[in-house]
Amino acid sequence: MAEEAILGYLEHNEQIADSGVFAAERQLDHNDVVNVIKSLHGFRYVDAQNIKRETWVLTDEGRKYAAEGSPEFQLFMAVPQEGSISKDELQKRLDPAVFKIGCSQAGKNRWVEMGKQVSRKVQNVEDKVRVLLLHVQEGHEIKQEDINSLKARKLIVLHFFEHGRAYSVTKGPNYAPQRKKVATDLTRENLQRGDWKELEFKEYNFNAKGQPAEGGHLHPLLKVRKQLKDIFLQLGSDIFVLWSCAGYSFEEMPTNNYVESRDVVIAACGRCVLKCLHPTKNGSNASALLNVNLFLCQTCSFWNFDALFQPQQHPARDSHDTFFLQEPSTTRELPEDYVERVKRVHEVGGYGSRGYGYDWKREEANKNLLRTHTTAVSSRMLKALAEKPFAPKRYFSIDRVFRNEAVDRTHLAEFHQIEGVDKLFYAMLDLGLASLICDRGLTLGDLIGVLKDFFTRLGMSQLRFKPAYNPYTEPSMEIFSYHEGLGKWVEIGNSGMFRPEMLLPMGFPEDVRVVAWGLSLERPTMILYGYNNIRDLFGHKVDLGSHQGEPNLSPWPRVKLWFFYFFRNSEYTRKHQGLGSL
Numbered sequence: 001m002a003e004e005a006i007l008g009y010l011e012h013n014e015q016i017a018d019s020g021v022f023a024a025e026r027q028l029d030h031n032d033v034v035n036v037i038k039s040l041h042g043f044r045y046v047d048a049q050n051i052k053r054e055t056w057v058l059t060d061e062g063r064k065y066a067a068e069g070s071p072e073f074q075l076f077m078a079v080p081q082e083g084s085i086s087k088d089e090l091q092k093r094l095d096p097a098v099f100k101i102g103c104s105q106a107g108k109n110r111w112v113e114m115g116k117q118v119s120r121k122v123q124n125v126e127d128k129v130r131v132l133l134l135h136v137q138e139g140h141e142i143k144q145e146d147i148n149s150l151k152a153r154k155l156i157v158l159h160f161f162e163h164g165r166a167y168s169v170t171k172g173p174n175y176a177p178q179r180k181k182v183a184t185d186l187t188r189e190n191l192q193r194g195d196w197k198e199l200e201f202k203e204y205n206f207n208a209k210g211q212p213a214e215g216g217h218l219h220p221l222l223k224v225r226k227q228l229k230d231i232f233l234q235l236g237s238d239i240f241v242l243w244s245c246a247g248y249s250f251e252e253m254p255t256n257n258y259v260e261s262r263d264v265v266i267a268a269c270g271r272c273v274l275k276c277l278h279p280t281k282n283g284s285n286a287s288a289l290l291n292v293n294l295f296l297c298q299t300c301s302f303w304n305f306d307a308l309f310q311p312q313q314h315p316a317r318d319s320h321d322t323f324f325l326q327e328p329s330t331t332r333e334l335p336e337d338y339v340e341r342v343k344r345v346h347e348v349g350g351y352g353s354r355g356y357g358y359d360w361k362r363e364e365a366n367k368n369l370l371r372t373h374t375t376a377v378s379s380r381m382l383k384a385l386a387e388k389p390f391a392p393k394r395y396f397s398i399d400r401v402f403r404n405e406a407v408d409r410t411h412l413a414e415f416h417q418i419e420g421v422d423k424l425f426y427a428m429l430d431l432g433l434a435s436l437i438c439d440r441g442l443t444l445g446d447l448i449g450v451l452k453d454f455f456t457r458l459g460m461s462q463l464r465f466k467p468a469y470n471p472y473t474e475p476s477m478e479i480f481s482y483h484e485g486l487g488k489w490v491e492i493g494n495s496g497m498f499r500p501e502m503l504l505p506m507g508f509p510e511d512v513r514v515v516a517w518g519l520s521l522e523r524p525t526m527i528l529y530g531y532n533n534i535r536d537l538f539g540h541k542v543d544l545g546s547h548q549g550e551p552n553l554s555p556w557p558r559v560k561l562w563f564f565y566f567f568r569n570s571e572y573t574r575k576h577q578g579l580g581s582l
């Protein structure tokens with residue numbers, strides 16, 4: 001429709017002065033008109049030139065006067081050249097609006113004598129308003145004072161082009177009132193029929209821009225990680241801190257100082273095996289990234305579980321849920337005195353506790369694994385803290401954790417077939433956060449206070465707490481937040497006060513309390529960025545929705561690619577690792 005209108009108009013007119021006006025007058029979408037103009041311009045049917053983004057256009061009333069003459073002119077014409085006409089008679093002859101406006105304007109212009117009888121004061125008048133309106137309609141410039149007067153009479157309005165710029169259009173060298181039908185492809189039928197000889201083919205447009213390249217975005221999870229780090233730093237430096245342990249800031253716990261340099265790390269859970277080479281011995285960036293993750297995330301069961309008063313029979317320690325290292329499979333050293341105290345507290349208790357009453361095994365504690373929560377980082381940190389003269393501390397860490405979800409048959413089956421890689425991402429690329437405040441005399445009120453403060457700063461003020469159980473905290477609380485998209489409360493974290501069975505064997509004074517909380521970053525990211533499906537964060541293409549346009553610092557795509565090659569390519573897996581496919 002737009003194409004016919006443009007080519008048809010140019011057949012009888014020299015130019016379309018303004019595509020915006022042209023579109024508005026014909027009630028066409030300006031965007032469509034511009035697209036057609038661009039296409040016609042490409043084939044030289046027309047020549048198009050950019051013009052400014054805003055222009056004056058006639059209102060309905062303005063358009064009417066441009067066609068029929070201004071009200072004052074119409075009124076003047078209705079007054080006889082000689083003599084006079086009664087006002088009543090004049091009113092009858094004219095449209096009511098034209099009569100009303102006409103009287104006042106023609107009076108102001110001193111064109112007529114107004115009384116009961118109306119007569120002309122001059123013989124000829126020029127309908128300047130109509131002339132001006134026609135100028136505007138054709139896209140010509142008019143003087144500012146004329147614009148002001150037409151605008152005051154609401155005969156013109158400023159039109160802004162929302163999309164793209166406006167164009168002025170004239171006939172091009174290939175102009176024809178209708179576009180020739182051109183073929184885009186040479187088909188078998190063309191050849192069979194022989195009509196290819198007559199066909200005119202569409203030319204290639206080598207100047208066409210390709211699809212805009214996707215890239216350059218920070219992954220939402222990394223954005224939330226940055227946000228969380230900033231919050232921790234703010235929490236410490238605020239003057240108005242409500243809870244008791246004000247005045248010292250959160251420090252980031254080193255999550256990477258337990259690397260043992262080895263050539264190979266192989267970790268396996270009940271469902272899959274991860275293997276990586278030493279980062280420095282491998283050329284590929286992507287695998288180096290993953291390698292670093294695996295290397296840095298190694299710890300042993302002792303710090304991940306035992307030090308946290310988690311019994312050795314606890315289901316989380318099951319080989320289906322935890323990636324145990326095959327090589328090196330056990331830790332070399334642990335602080336022996338402390339290990340002894342931990343063993344005792346598990347077996348027989350102490351410090352007012354009855355313990356679990358089972359036979360604690362050192363071999364179990366020695367097993368190396370990929371940490372299942374960043375609370376493993378906290379336990380090492382607290383042990384180091386307990387060795388020094390007591391000073392209150394606040395710590396946080398955000399880093400990778402490796403955990404498999406609960407398995408059921410359907411999941412296991414699907415896992416191998418379709419969902420494997422995605423699920424594995426979730427299991428392996430989870431970002432965990434652990435934070436703690438260690439001070440004398442802290443209470444659950446302090447924990448609730450800091451959690452509210454923390455999550456409110458993150459933009460999640462709708463919070464609920466639910467009593468929960470963790471082997472290492474008492475009391476414990478699950479943290480829930482309202483997910484608008486899902487329309488329900490979802491769990492976003494877990495928290496509690498570390499048990500005396502955990503803190504006292506470390507060597508802390510009896511009145512020292514530790515409030516702590518931990519979360520995975522996916523849930524808050526879902527809530528903050530409106531993802532309804534956790535998997536959307538890990539797909540081929542993360543839909544960045546409203547948070548586009550950040551510089552790309554994310555190693556995510558590269559790591560992901562690495563995973564695809566690693567797990568999808570069973571040939572590779574079999575040959576190089578002797579592991580069979582996933």
Ligand SMILES: N[C@@H](Cc1ccccc1)C(=O)O
Binds near residue numbers: 372375434493496497
């Ligand atoms: N370690 C817990 C979180 C937590 C940390 C500290 C105290 C209580 C709970 C988890 O991973 O879910």
